[in-house]
Amino acid sequence: MALQGWQLVAYHEKTLEYVAAEPQQVHYDIIFFPDYVCGGEISPKLEYLWAMAQMDGWQHITHNYDVQVFCNTQQNPQPLSTDAAVWLENFHGLASKKYVKKWRGIAIAAVAALAVYIAVFAALYIAAAQSGNSSLLLVMLFSTGWLFVPYMMFQAGYHLYRLTVYRKWHKCAVISACEDNSVPMIQNIGFLEKANKIISIIVFIILIDQISSFVLMSYWASFFNQL
Amino acid sequence: MPREKFKTLTEQMFYVLLALMEECCGMDIMEKVSQITAGRVKVGSGTLYNLLEQFSEEGIIAETKTEGRRRSYILTEKGRELLYREYNRLVTQAADYNRITAGEAVYGTEKEDRKKQVGNMELSPAY
Numbered sequence: 001m002a003l004q005g006w007q008l009v010a011y012h013e014k015t016l017e018y019v020a021a022e023p024q025q026v027h028y029d030i031i032f033f034p035d036y037v038c039g040g041e042i043s044p045k046l047e048y049l050w051a052m053a054q055m056d057g058w059q060h061i062t063h064n065y066d067v068q069v070f071c072n073t074q075q076n077p078q079p080l081s082t083d084a085a086v087w088l089e090n091f092h093g094l095a096s097k098k099y100v101k102k103w104r105g106i107a108i109a110a111v112a113a114l115a116v117y118i119a120v121f122a123a124l125y126i127a128a129a130q131s132g133n134s135s136l137l138l139v140m141l142f143s144t145g146w147l148f149v150p151y152m153m154f155q156a157g158y159h160l161y162r163l164t165v166y167r168k169w170h171k172c173a174v175i176s177a178c179e180d181n182s183v184p185m186i187q188n189i190g191f192l193e194k195a196n197k198i199i200s201i202i203v204f205i206i207l208i209d210q211i212s213s214f215v216l217m218s219y220w221a222s223f224f225n226q227l
Numbered sequence: 228m229p230r231e232k233f234k235t236l237t238e239q240m241f242y243v244l245l246a247l248m249e250e251c252c253g254m255d256i257m258e259k260v261s262q263i264t265a266g267r268v269k270v271g272s273g274t275l276y277n278l279l280e281q282f283s284e285e286g287i288i289a290e291t292k293t294e295g296r297r298r299s300y301i302l303t304e305k306g307r308e309l310l311y312r313e314y315n316r317l318v319t320q321a322a323d324y325n326r327i328t329a330g331e332a333v334y335g336t337e338k339e340d341r342k343k344q345v346g347n348m349e350l351s352p353a354y
Contacts, residue, residue: 031273045280051296052272055254080273083239089232090277181237 002026008071011064027072029058029080034066034094053080066094084177092170100166107159114152117141140214144207151203158196165189233285236313239270243278244310250291250301253279282306 001008007021008028031053033046049068050060056078058070070080081087124138169186176184236244239260246259253275260270270278279300282288287306291299302310 029273031276048296048298049273049276052253052276055257056272058272078269078271080271081277082269082271083237083274083278085237086239086274086277086281089281 002071008061008069010062011067011069013064024073025075027074027077028061029070029072031068031070031080032066032091032094033063033068034098056080066098084173084181084183088170088173088177088183095166100163103159103162103166107156107163110152110156110159114149114156117145117148117152121145136214136218140211143214144210147203147206147210151199154199155196158192161192162189232281233287233309235316236309238268239274240278241310241313242268243270243275244282244287244302244306244313247288247300247302247306248310250299252297252299256300 001018002021003023003025005020005023006018007026008016009019010017031049033049046068053060053070057072057074058077058080059072061069061071063069121138121141124135124141128134128138165187169184173183176182233240242260242263243256245263246256251259253272256275257270257272260268279288279298283290283300285305286303287309288300289303291301293299
């Protein structure tokens with residue numbers, strides 16, 4: 001792109017932003033750097049990293065979350081990261097803190113939600129069987145269960161799968177970094193991420209729809225009872 | 228099992244520590260490493276930044292002064308110990324290699340490496 005006269009200026013979650021510039025050979029490199037903001041201002045540590053990168057001819061262009069993007073117009077620049085073991089240590093520290101914990105948390109939360117659902121449903125079902133009257137909550141749980149139960153199972157499975165993929169990759173990466181100073185590519189599960197987002201949105205809409213219709217039903221039932 | 232931090236050093240870690248036997252700042256370290264190794268080992272600025280951060284956290288090096296964006300560091304006693312331990316490990320490995328391969332035929336590339344090391348001197352019969 002730089003050779004065609006487009007200079008990278010910003011890196012958004014899914015898109016890159018370019019502006020028209022003089023065509024030239026530009027090399028790009030990234031560094032993972034968490035907690036770059038300190039009290040609303042750029043952290044001094046990050047400023048120091050920029051200064052160090054500048055010594056090698058690397059100019060900071062933009063950042064997105066923990067990814068700092070640099071460019072270099074030199075012919076054959078020295079990469080920012082030259083030691084795979086150090087890179088991996090840094091990346092793993094960041095991933096463990098931010099992503100691995102989150103995935104593990106979601107998987108545990110999904111299993112816990114499933115357990116709570118089953119416990120409440122069982123308790124209400126037993127109470128209804130004993131009294132002969134079923135509560136509105138039981139009916140609501142019953143009618144949303146076909147969606148809620150598989151969704152929670154999917155969430156637990158999906159996040160456990162992500163954890164497994166990451167751990168497997170990390171194990172290989174440690175060996176590869178020691179043996180030939182390189183890090184292998186991680187398995188791409190982008191399609192699963194997209195599927196998870198779409199499924200979550202659909203499930204959320206259906207659940208809201210069902211719950212709100214139950215609330216409305218109960219409102220109208222009490223209204224007509226009063227009449 | 229996770230690898231114990233700094234139990235063994237990578238080549239770049241080793242040379243960064245070696246460069247820090249004397250007080251110096253980031254840019255000096257990069258130049259020094261390149262100089263010591265005759266350009267064979269080059270440390271990228273991102274790697275150097277991460278190493279300096281990690282070494283500081285572990286008390287392997289200490290910051291001596293800050294002048295604007297220039298920070299200088301020096302090896303601590305712990306760092307010297309670590310460097311010496313790594314040196315011993317490498318020497319032991321090299322000694323083991325020599326002991327095992329002594330008197331045996333070696334590969335061509337190694338023969339050429341040896342030639343480079345000793346210049347055009349007559350090589351011993353083992354090589």
